[in-house]
Amino acid sequence: MHVVVNAAMSADGKLSSRRREQIKISGSEDFERVDRLRADSDAVMVGVGTVLADDPSLTVDETELLPQSDDGTPRQPARVVADSRARTPPDARIVDDAATTYLLVSGAAPVERIKALSATDAEIVTAGETRTDLDAALDVLEAAGIEQLMVEGGGELIHSLFAADLVDELTVFVGPTVIGGRDAPTLADGEGFIDEFPALQLDGVERMDGGVLLRWSVPVSEPNS
Numbered sequence: 001m002h003v004v005v006n007a008a009m010s011a012d013g014k015l016s017s018r019r020r021e022q023i024k025i026s027g028s029e030d031f032e033r034v035d036r037l038r039a040d041s042d043a044v045m046v047g048v049g050t051v052l053a054d055d056p057s058l059t060v061d062e063t064e065l066l067p068q069s070d071d072g073t074p075r076q077p078a079r080v081v082a083d084s085r086a087r088t089p090p091d092a093r094i095v096d097d098a099a100t101t102y103l104l105v106s107g108a109a110p111v112e113r114i115k116a117l118s119a120t121d122a123e124i125v126t127a128g129e130t131r132t133d134l135d136a137a138l139d140v141l142e143a144a145g146i147e148q149l150m151v152e153g154g155g156e157l158i159h160s161l162f163a164a165d166l167v168d169e170l171t172v173f174v175g176p177t178v179i180g181g182r183d184a185p186t187l188a189d190g191e192g193f194i195d196e197f198p199a200l201q202l203d204g205v206e207r208m209d210g211g212v213l214l215r216w217s218v219p220v221s222e223p224n225s
């Protein structure tokens, strides 16, 4: 599986404000690029923090970019939520019938929440005891035919993916604004790294929407000898 993380951050590295409400950082050119990246991906993933904050749909707007399903309708990429405790609301847009949705839960998810979500069109994947085991869950997605996975955030999920060495590419739009706030989400939150930091290789820099798009790849790490 090829994992591409894509996000938009302010010049000071924030994905949103301390209120954790969705903030428009990208301009029209970047949003069009993001739409194309979604269309080129087999699935688009977020953490449940983003679902609770933004209620995103994660669908492609320009449906001409999409392949056709057997019934002739455009086939949207699947949606994926890392959601250890099944906190996704059953009326969230991400579990509507616009596309297949996988909810990656853990063994700690309360049975009644799983039951409520099973009444939606979502497919429940259980991986991990108390927190979603991303390695194991992504293996299940790969077995279901997902070859390119785009991850939109937020910072908790992005940090975990780097920590598990699961990221192949990172594209970041850096917008012309400052958000600030020590409690505002950043591109990679979680515990943070202390001594071994994931290394990136810069593959491209492009001016866009008054900001800059940075394209990074993650070089394959050498196995310890």
Ligand SMILES: NC(=O)C1=CN([C@@H]2O[C@H](COP(=O)(O)OP(=O)(O)OC[C@H]3O[C@@H](n4cnc5c(N)ncnc54)[C@H](OP(=O)(O)O)[C@@H]3O)[C@@H](O)[C@H]2O)C=CC1
Binding pocket: 006, 007, 008, 009, 014, 015, 016, 017, 019, 020, 021, 022, 023, 025, 046, 047, 048, 049, 050, 051, 053, 054, 082, 083, 084, 085, 086, 087, 131, 132, 133, 134, 152, 153, 154, 155, 156, 157, 158, 160, 161, 185, 189
């Ligand atoms: N500007 C941008 O491009 C974007 C901005 N955002 C913003 O980011 C904010 C949300 O980010 P954030 O709060 O970090 O939330 P995330 O979307 O990263 O979701 C984090 C939650 O995912 C669940 N989760 C399940 N498994 C894992 C795992 N293995 N590792 C990490 N998390 C896991 C956890 O909840 P649990 O333990 O219950 O499972 C965790 O609290 C919002 O303000 C949103 O607007 C989001 C995306 C893009």
Ligand SMILES: Nc1nc(O)c(N)c(N[C@@H]2O[C@H](COP(=O)(O)O)[C@@H](O)[C@H]2O)n1
Binding pocket: 006, 007, 008, 022, 023, 024, 025, 026, 030, 031, 034, 046, 050, 054, 055, 056, 057, 058, 059, 152, 153
């Ligand atoms: N690329 C990008 N630029 C921004 O400025 C953003 N705020 C985001 N946010 C992400 O997009 C999701 C919303 O998607 P839908 O429009 O509902 O499909 C949101 O949840 C963030 O993941 N992205």
